[in-house]
Amino acid sequence: MLKRFMSALSFETRILKVDPNSIKFSKTAHIDGSLPIVTDVETERNLKEAAKIIRETNNTVGFPTETVYGLGGSSLNDQSVLNIYKAKDRPSDNPLISHVSSIDQLNRKIYGQQQVDDISQNIPTVYRGLTDKLWPGPLTILLPVPKTSTLSKLTTADQPTFAVRIPSNPVARALIALSDTPIAAPSANRSTRPSPTLASHVYHDLKGRIPLILDGGPCSVGVESTVVDGLVSPPLLLRPGGFTWEQIREMGGDDWTNCKFENNKTVAAGEKVRTPGMKYRHYSPQAKVILFAPQKNDLNLSHRLEIVKDVIEQHAQDVRKYAILSTFIFPKGLINDPRCIHKSLGKDSSEIQANLFAALREVDEMDDIDIIFVEGMNEEGEGLAVMNRLKKAASNNVTLF
Structure with a gap:
């Protein structure tokens, strides 16, 4: 067979x-x-x-x-x-x-x-x-x-x-x-x-x-399309993507003002889904992915980065090589380790979104990369789609900082 x-x-x-x-x-x-x-x-x-x-x-x-x-x-x-x-x-x-x-x-x-x-x-x-x-x-x-x-x-x-x-x-x-x-x-x-x-x-x-x-060359948006369901009331954002939730609510008219996004919805075994990307593991490199999700808290930046360094050093103790993909906060010199490869995903949210999948693939295809640490971003604008993909790629290996 x-x-x-x-x-x-x-x-x-x-x-x-x-x-x-x-x-x-x-x-x-x-x-x-x-x-x-x-x-x-x-x-x-x-x-x-x-x-x-x-x-x-x-x-x-x-x-x-x-x-x-x-x-x-x-x-x-x-x-x-x-x-x-x-x-x-x-x-x-x-x-x-x-x-x-x-x-x-x-x-x-x-x-x-x-x-x-x-x-x-x-x-x-x-x-x-x-x-x-x-x-x-x-x-x-x-x-x-x-x-x-x-x-x-x-x-x-x-x-x-x-x-x-x-x-x-x-x-x-x-x-x-x-x-x-x-x-x-x-x-x-x-x-x-x-x-x-x-x-x-x-x-x-x-x-x-x-x-x-x-x-036809590189894709300009870098994440899949936004999927919406206007056949229910209130309408739903089923998958964040190339257009932001804010754009959907603004451009859709009065019917879309209360558009909902069930960000934490889980799909039960045997349940049918109406759109791709809702049910199965997605976007995952072969290497293990650990996502750092920023939180609003009273800790100063240096303290937050110390938490990040401790987590990275703990998980990277016995690996051959590892990568760090950063967005807005992690400095290039965060970790001084010859086994570490550091890449910036971009300078703004649109650039980060466009570079996300290519960067995950690039470091995953390098020799001996066992773990990919990724700095997340706030779930506003393009950040909603980026974090949606990263959470799936990390299989819920998420650390708050």
């Missing part, structure tokens, strides 16, 4: 370069489905090859989005979705987000409506303030599965809702538009590993498991 499984995933994985700057969309393409103009011949050829795989085969493609690299297959094809799960070693009860290039494509391909009186009629009014401002972009919304649905039940994990977004990355948009196929696409990494933000990350995890990776 295992031998047959592996042979089904045996590919010579190719990386094809694409130039995002050569892809141009009209201002209304995300609504009416107008196709892009691609000025670079190599980019157009490679996009069409990847689109043909999505449209005409059961295979999958790695491709960049503004958030992280995705592993895409047709949302309408059971075998394509099954191959996503196989390539990632991902549990099949974890739903997938469907990526569309336009509202027109959503209507035609998922709702089966070739002509509509109102092009936005399948998007409930509660979402309109958000989608008008934030699509294309890292915003995912939950919609009811149509009564006569073309979606694979493997995409929705056989639930009454499905998750959908229009990405802003030109490569992702062009791939979806040229294939004219809604693309189910979780992050293009082996399940539980840190999400990929470079084509090389995808190749590292999925070499031999997928036929093709489109290399």
Whole structure:
């Protein structure tokens, strides 16, 4: 059985370069489905090859989005979705987000409506303030599965809702538009590993498991999309991501003023989840991760740093090497130990968010790194999404300081 499984995933994985700057969309393409103009011949050829795989085969493609690299297959094809799960070693009860290039494509391909009186009629009014401002972009919304649905039940994990977004990355948009196929696409990494933000990350995890990776350069956002549910009252932030909770509440209108985020929600065994990232271990390097979470307290900075040093020295006693990833407080000279590798994640919250997964991967792939210590940040703005990922990566190995 295992031998047959592996042979089904045996590919010579190719990386094809694409130039995002050569892809141009009209201002209304995300609504009416107008196709892009691609000025670079190599980019157009490679996009069409990847689109043909999505449209005409059961295979999958790695491709960049503004958030992280995705592993895409047709949302309408059971075998394509099954191959996503196989390539990632991902549990099949974890739903997938469907990526569309336009509202027109959503209507035609998922709702089966070739002509509509109102092009936005399948998007409930509660979402309109958000989608008008934030699509294309890292915003995912939950919609009811149509009564006569073309979606694979493997995409929705056989639930009454499905998750959908229009990405802003030109490569992702062009791939979806040229294939004219809604693309189910979780992050293009082996399940539980840190999400990929470079084509090389995808190749590292999925070499031999997928036929093709489109290399469109680094992802700009660096964490997955924000997922919201406006089908309940009050509406819920299910997963923090590329747009902050504050932005959702501000831009969504009156309906979103009381948007809730159940930050500490745990998922029981056997419980169905409505969006990726809620149930299983995620974002974890092979090395053990210990997260330092800042707290509001009366201790001065030097005392707080002494607590951090004591914890690091205690856990690092018998390890070969270890890394420290810092954000705002930890100085570079915090630990004077030749076994220690210190990296800054960035100078502001947006930079930290964009660098997070790449930094975790970089130090984890160094020789003999046994522990990664990470300085957390306050859970405001981008910090909510960053800390959400870090807590999962640390598997709740969290020290308050």
